[in-house]
Amino acid sequence: MSTQDVLVVAEIQRETLGDVTLELLAAARGLATATGGQVVAVVLSADGASHSAALGAADRIVLVDDPLLAAYAPEPFVAALQEVVAAEQPSVVLIGATSIGWDLAPLLAARLDLPLVTGCKAIQAEGQKLRVTASFCGGKMTAQVLAPTSPAIVMVLPGSFRPNGEAGKAVVQQRKLAAPFSSGAVNFQQWILPEGGDLDITQQEILVAVGRGIQQKENLEVAEELAQALGGALCASRPVIDQGWLPATRQVGKSGMTVKPRCFLALGISGAPEHVEGMKDSDLIVAVNTDPKAPIFDVAHYGVVADVLDLAPALTKALKRN
C-alpha cells in the first residue's frame, strides 16, 4: 500500500550535500502539498547525521548509515535505496539527473520494475498520477508525460526548481539496513581533481563560450579575439572539450563548471540542458545561433540568429571601434 509521501534522494559528493538536493526538496514540497503527504529525505552514507541540518525543508529525514556507503559505488547504494523504498512506500521518488542519479534511478527502476521519467523540468499531481514536463532531444522537445504513482521514479534536471529556504523541524530517523549488499564489483580508488595552472572560469566576470557552431579548432581564434576585446575568458560546451580543443577546466555544464559571470556570450551553443545547468544564472546572457528554435534562446536575455563566424568578428570590430 503506497503512501502519498514524496521521497527525495539526498546527494552527497565528496562529503558535501549537492545543491540539487535542496531543489528536489522544493519540488517535493509542491507535490506533497497537493497530495497531503510528507516530504521524506533519504541520506545514504556512512555518517549522514552531519547533513541533517541542511535538510530542514523535509518533514522527515531517513538516515541510512552503513560502512558500505562510505564511498560511492552503484550496487550498495541501489540496494539500500531499494530497501528504503520498500519500507516507505512513497508515491514518488525524486532523484537528481546527476552523475550519481544517472546510475541510481534507472537501476532502481529496473530492480523494482517501476516507471521512470527522465529530464523533469516541472511536476504536478494529477489524480493518482503525476504529470511530468520533461525535456529531451537536447532541449529541442518537451514532453508532457503521465506516470502512475506506483511509485514513479523521476529524474529532475538540476536548476529546474528553486530551493525555498524552508528550515522546519524535520524528524530524523535512523534506519539500519536489513541486508546491506555489495558484490565488490565497483570499488572507489581516489578522486582526481583538475590540474592547476589553467585560469578559473568560475571567477571570470565575462565569459565567451563556444559550442559546435565554432565548427573547427582553427575558428577558436575568432572567439579568443572577441574574449580579449571584452576583457573576458574563453570557455566551451562539452562537444568542444570532447574534441580536445580546450582543456576540461574550460567546460561549462553538468560535468564541468557552474558559472555565474556578469556576462555570458554563448556562441554556436544550442542550449542542451546539461550545458544550461552550468550557466543559466549568469547576470546577462547573449546567445548567437543559426537555429531560431535553439533552446539557448529560452535562457538568454538577448538572442541573435546568425552564424557565429560572421557575428563574432563584427562584434570584435564594434568593440574595438568604440
Place this chain on the structure above:
Amino acid sequence: MNIAVVVRQVPDLIEPLEIDSSGATLDLSSASFIVNESDDHALEQAILVKEAGGATVSVVALDFGDVDNTLYTAAAKGADRIIKLSLDGEPPSPRAAAALYAAALKPLNPDLVLVGVQAHDELDGGLSPFLAAALGLPYVGVICGVRRGAEPGTVTVCKEFPGAVMAQLNVKLPVVLGIVGAEQPPRYVPVAKIRAAMKSAQFEEQVAVAPGATPPLSICRLEPPASGSHAEMLSGSEDEVAARIAEILAQKGLRK
C-alpha cells in the same frame, strides 16, 4: 578481452524535429539519423582498449535509420564482429530495447559491455543500466576513460563529477559501463577505408527477439520550446547587431 559495444541511431538535431498527427510522438519518417554521440565514444573507447592490449570488439545495433553506414564505419575503425538485429517497425524505448540487446549479447559472453550513457531521444532512462539489469551484470555510468586494471579481470575507469572532478574506480569484469566520453575524440575514418570495409565486412544478421511487456511511458503531448520565449531577439545586419550588443554591454558597464 571480449568487448561488446551497442550503437544506436538517433535523429540528427541539425534537422528540424517533426511531431506526428497524434501530437504525442516524433514523426521520424522525414528525419535523418546519425550515430548516437556517446555510443560513438563507447566504440572509440573499445578500440582504444583493443589497441592498448588486444581484445575482440563486437558491435551490436538495431537495423534502423542509417545503421549500415554506422556499422561499416565501425568495421573500418577496427571492430571485429558486426551484429545487426532486424526489427519490425521503429526502435522500442530504452527499457524494452534492453531485452533485445541482452538476447543478442548473452551468447557473446562479453567481459566488458560499453554503451553510451544517454541518447537524446530517451525519456524513460538510459539504455545502459537497463541493459546491465537484463544481463544480470554490475553497472556504473558516466564513465570517461577505461583502461586495463592492475589485477587481471579488472579495468580502471573514471567517472565524471561536476567541476571537472573524476572518481577513479576499479571495476571487476564482467560489467556494463555507460560511456559519456572516450579518452580521445572518436577517430576520423577516411571514406576510402569505409568503402573498403563495405566490400570486406560481413554483418551477422539476427532477428531481434520481441521485447517483454514493459509498458511505454504515457506521453500526452510533445511540443518544441517556444522560439526565443525568453530572449529579446536582435535583428539587422551583422554590423548593426554587433553595434547593438556593444551598446548593451556598455550600458551594463561591461566594456573593457
